Amino acid sequence: MKILARFLLIICSWAGTAHADEVVVYTSLDQVFSEPVLQAFERRTGIKVKAVYDVEASKTTGLVNRLIAEKSHPNADVFWNSEIGRTLILKRMGVLSPYVSPSSTAIPARFKDVDGYWTGFAARARVLIVNTQLVDNSETPKSIFDLTQSKWHGKVVMGYPLFGTTSTHVAALFALLGEDKAKNYLSDMYKNGVQIVDGNSVSRDMVVAGSEAIGFTDTDDVYSAIKAKKNVAMVYPDQDGIGSLLIPNTVSLISNAPHLDAGRQLIDYLLSEEVESALAFSESMQIPLREHVKKPEYVPSLSSLHTMNLDYQSIADRMESAFIFSRQLFSR
Numbered sequence: 001m002k003i004l005a006r007f008l009l010i011i012c013s014w015a016g017t018a019h020a021d022e023v024v025v026y027t028s029l030d031q032v033f034s035e036p037v038l039q040a041f042e043r044r045t046g047i048k049v050k051a052v053y054d055v056e057a058s059k060t061t062g063l064v065n066r067l068i069a070e071k072s073h074p075n076a077d078v079f080w081n082s083e084i085g086r087t088l089i090l091k092r093m094g095v096l097s098p099y100v101s102p103s104s105t106a107i108p109a110r111f112k113d114v115d116g117y118w119t120g121f122a123a124r125a126r127v128l129i130v131n132t133q134l135v136d137n138s139e140t141p142k143s144i145f146d147l148t149q150s151k152w153h154g155k156v157v158m159g160y161p162l163f164g165t166t167s168t169h170v171a172a173l174f175a176l177l178g179e180d181k182a183k184n185y186l187s188d189m190y191k192n193g194v195q196i197v198d199g200n201s202v203s204r205d206m207v208v209a210g211s212e213a214i215g216f217t218d219t220d221d222v223y224s225a226i227k228a229k230k231n232v233a234m235v236y237p238d239q240d241g242i243g244s245l246l247i248p249n250t251v252s253l254i255s256n257a258p259h260l261d262a263g264r265q266l267i268d269y270l271l272s273e274e275v276e277s278a279l280a281f282s283e284s285m286q287i288p289l290r291e292h293v294k295k296p297e298y299v300p301s302l303s304s305l306h307t308m309n310l311d312y313q314s315i316a317d318r319m320e321s322a323f324i325f326s327r328q329l330f331s332r
Contacts, residue, residue, distance in 0.1 A: 021046070022047065022049075023050070023259050023263055023265070024050045025077065025079070026051075026054075026076045026078070027051060027052070027053060027054070027063075027080035028053075028063055028082045030220075030284070032283075033220075033283070033284040036282075037270070041266060044269065045265060047266070064086045067090060071093070071255075074257060075258070077257040077266070078252070078253060078254065078263045078267060079250075079251070080270060081250045082124075082164075083247050084118075084120065084247060084248060085167065085168040085319050086316075086319070088313060089316055090252065091113065091115075094255065096118065096252045096254065097117070097252075097254060097257065098113075098116035098117050098253070099253040099264055100116040101119060101271050103267075103269075106290050107119060107271070118251065118252045119250065119251055119252075121248060121270065121276050122275070123246045123247055123286060124165070124218045124219045124284070124286060124287065125245065125246050125247065125307070126216065126244060126245040127219050127234050127237065128141065128215065128217075128234070129204055129207045129214070129215045129217050129221065129222045130207070130214050130234075131208070131212075131214070133210065134210060134213040135214065140235060143237050143241055144185075144216075144237045145185065147194075148185070148188040152213070152214065155213040155214060156189070156192070156212065156215065157194070157196075157197055157212040157214070157216070158189075158195070159197060160197065161186075162326055162327060163199070164200065165247050166199075166200065166216065167323065168245070168315060170182070170186065171316075171319045172245050172315050172318075173186075175310050175314040175315050175318045176310050177242075186329055187329065190330065195212060200216075200217040200218055203217045204217050204224075204232075207232060208231075220283070220286070222234040223283065223285040224283050227283060236300075236305060238306075240306075243305075244305060246287070246302075246305070249286070251267050273293050276290065276293050280294070280295035285298065287299055287300060287301075289302060
């Protein structure tokens, strides 16, 4: 009954403010995955969605800089971020406004801001993509720390760690290991000839093509290659160690949003079980944060994964120091 009541509340919320006819959303989730969701919202509510998408090479960072620049006169109502680190930075800079959606009730507390400035949903994980023609199954690395071994010299590729989920991953290592150990690890990777490329999709494509044996990327990138029957495998690293980094989507209301009611309606929709399930069944294979949400068999449940034990605020606290070190180490 509680679930039904919550569903009816959301539907009433959509119907009760149908007079709002436009909402502007900035989103860093790939357009191929986010656009169908936004179009479904348009059909459901009649509210026109104006979406601004990011590009692969500057994933998330470009939109974040734009939101900061527009802080005094915002154009966006909602920020749908495909990761979390920079959402926390926007909160700190006063770009966001609190909103606790009725759709978020069953989402675990670790994925919600205590002050209501952001809510997480539908996560990806940082994983390794392995070319199965170049790496024997018995040799497949189980940990990111294996990749500093000499046998992987010049055989690993990673996105430029100033942007997107790669930068969040590096900041998470700073938070979890401590800065000295994280810097030593990255320096060892550099000495071992890790190749730095523009983004996760480039990392995936190079492993698929066989020009590199192993790459850092996200679950959605690997799944698309597996579905295309490429000779690759997905590894959730460090299941017996520090765990894999889980990166939820986050959604936030923009402070002084020009279309406040429509923005709230869009957030309610994005946080619905319907959207979380749709993203799980899509090629982005997002992992639902609610255990009871319907998903395909190949998408792991949250409870089946060993994930990094850290709070997301600690990642945001290390973003700047991780950025500065990565820029110096991997300058190009």
